[in-house]
Amino acid sequence: MMTALAVVVILILSAMLLGGLMAAAGVFTWAERRLLGFMQERLGPNRVGPFGFAQWIADTVKLITKEDAPPEGADRPAYFLAPVLAALPILAGFGVVMFAPGWAIAELDMGVMFVMGMLALTVYALVLGAWASRNRYATLGGLRAAAQLLAYESFLGLSLMGVVMLTGSFALGDIVAAQEDRWFVLVQPLGCVLFLIAGVAAAHRLPFDLQESEQDLVAGFMTEYSGMNFALFFLGEYLAVLLVAALATTLFFGGWHGPVLPGAVWFGIKVGIIAFVFVWLRATLPRPRYDQLIGFAWKVALPLALLNLLATGWIVVGGA
Amino acid sequence: MGLSGAFAIWAGALGLVAMALAITRPNVVHALIWVVAGLISLAAGFFALGAGFAGAVQILIYAGAIIAVFIFVVMTIDSGDAALARERVRLGKGWKLPLVLVLAVLAPVALSLPGGGLDGAPVAVPAQRLGALLFGPWAVAVEVASAMLIAALLGARHLARREGGQ
Numbered sequence: 001m002m003t004a005l006a007v008v009v010i011l012i013l014s015a016m017l018l019g020g021l022m023a024a025a026g027v028f029t030w031a032e033r034r035l036l037g038f039m040q041e042r043l044g045p046n047r048v049g050p051f052g053f054a055q056w057i058a059d060t061v062k063l064i065t066k067e068d069a070p071p072e073g074a075d076r077p078a079y080f081l082a083p084v085l086a087a088l089p090i091l092a093g094f095g096v097v098m099f100a101p102g103w104a105i106a107e108l109d110m111g112v113m114f115v116m117g118m119l120a121l122t123v124y125a126l127v128l129g130a131w132a133s134r135n136r137y138a139t140l141g142g143l144r145a146a147a148q149l150l151a152y153e154s155f156l157g158l159s160l161m162g163v164v165m166l167t168g169s170f171a172l173g174d175i176v177a178a179q180e181d182r183w184f185v186l187v188q189p190l191g192c193v194l195f196l197i198a199g200v201a202a203a204h205r206l207p208f209d210l211q212e213s214e215q216d217l218v219a220g221f222m223t224e225y226s227g228m229n230f231a232l233f234f235l236g237e238y239l240a241v242l243l244v245a246a247l248a249t250t251l252f253f254g255g256w257h258g259p260v261l262p263g264a265v266w267f268g269i270k271v272g273i274i275a276f277v278f279v280w281l282r283a284t285l286p287r288p289r290y291d292q293l294i295g296f297a298w299k300v301a302l303p304l305a306l307l308n309l310l311a312t313g314w315i316v317v318g319g320a
Numbered sequence: 321m322g323l324s325g326a327f328a329i330w331a332g333a334l335g336l337v338a339m340a341l342a343i344t345r346p347n348v349v350h351a352l353i354w355v356v357a358g359l360i361s362l363a364a365g366f367f368a369l370g371a372g373f374a375g376a377v378q379i380l381i382y383a384g385a386i387i388a389v390f391i392f393v394v395m396t397i398d399s400g401d402a403a404l405a406r407e408r409v410r411l412g413k414g415w416k417l418p419l420v421l422v423l424a425v426l427a428p429v430a431l432s433l434p435g436g437g438l439d440g441a442p443v444a445v446p447a448q449r450l451g452a453l454l455f456g457p458w459a460v461a462v463e464v465a466s467a468m469l470i471a472a473l474l475g476a477r478h479l480a481r482r483e484g485g486q
Binding site for chain 1: 323347349350353356360363367372373375376377379380383384385388389391392395396444446447448
């Protein structure tokens, strides 16, 4: 009886988290467009509701009601599966994020590994969407996506292993608890920078969005998508930014620790600041060439992440 | 059997169905999607049994990287109607007898395995214990495996080289 009750409670909490995340992603699209407008000396969406705030609701309604037009030669099962795979793993990844002490759907011992795995699964959305569309721009985008995500995920994991070594645990709750006196960004600055770079690539955001790259590939892997399927790809991208920001907050910026305000509020503030940095990067940096992008991952970032791991190992073993 | 044991069996059954579909699909990309589904089911089973590290590695390495590379390769080769027709012909014949033989061998093995681990609450295996095993009694095997990976890396480098020493 108790277990049945527990399952119902977890389902209700999950539904609340889902709703909250969808709304957060929507608000984030509005905030990004306003911020980009500000940074590019224009206004951005400012007509629908106060400060244009209701723009994301109007856009959602538009996208839901819009006709979906899969191309004639498309592989329909894969074509419709791909957008779902863009959003679903990211939503599952949020299930283990701890917003405040005890505030998580599931307190997994392997929290860090689980979130990494969920981020890794999003590659299928891009690759399948590209393949199923039977479109040359899409195929080029899909090939770029597969090579890029493999390159950047290799050091995404290594960059945060320093934190795991210092804590001695993969559980997100333990990692935050270990940062009560000192945030890990102070002891793992290189790991933090590498993690954020890999995070931008994992969320395939500018300057690492060569799989979309409007100037040369139309819209890359999602060229043939419209309506709600297109919206799901976008939802996946914005949720991925929030997930990477939540993970960075947890691993390097002390999670819910902070004075006066409640823990969950601090967590939200830190996630918001990191998400702002993502928007700022988009407005500031141009895209690199593709060989530069891949070369940086394998020749610069991966060796640096390994060195960071080695140095952390020396400190942990030497200090023990 | 507890809730987690039941969930592990459910995940295992889903995994079996997914893998069977992976073998019988004529379209190679669809087959790979079912392989990924099977791997994720297996990982879910691992999580339910308390082997969180094995489950996470299953998703991260196998589903997230290895099969992604497979799909990457498959995208670049022909999978048009001619290839589909060829696969249908191949799948239509010749595999039923081998399947029966394999099942005849595997079924007694599967039935002889101890059915432990499904009773009561799962016992979580911390990553430290796995690490201690890998770098203790199994250290030589781990090093041999890594030597094989280096050989593969050098092979890939050799295959990818361009004429003219670039």
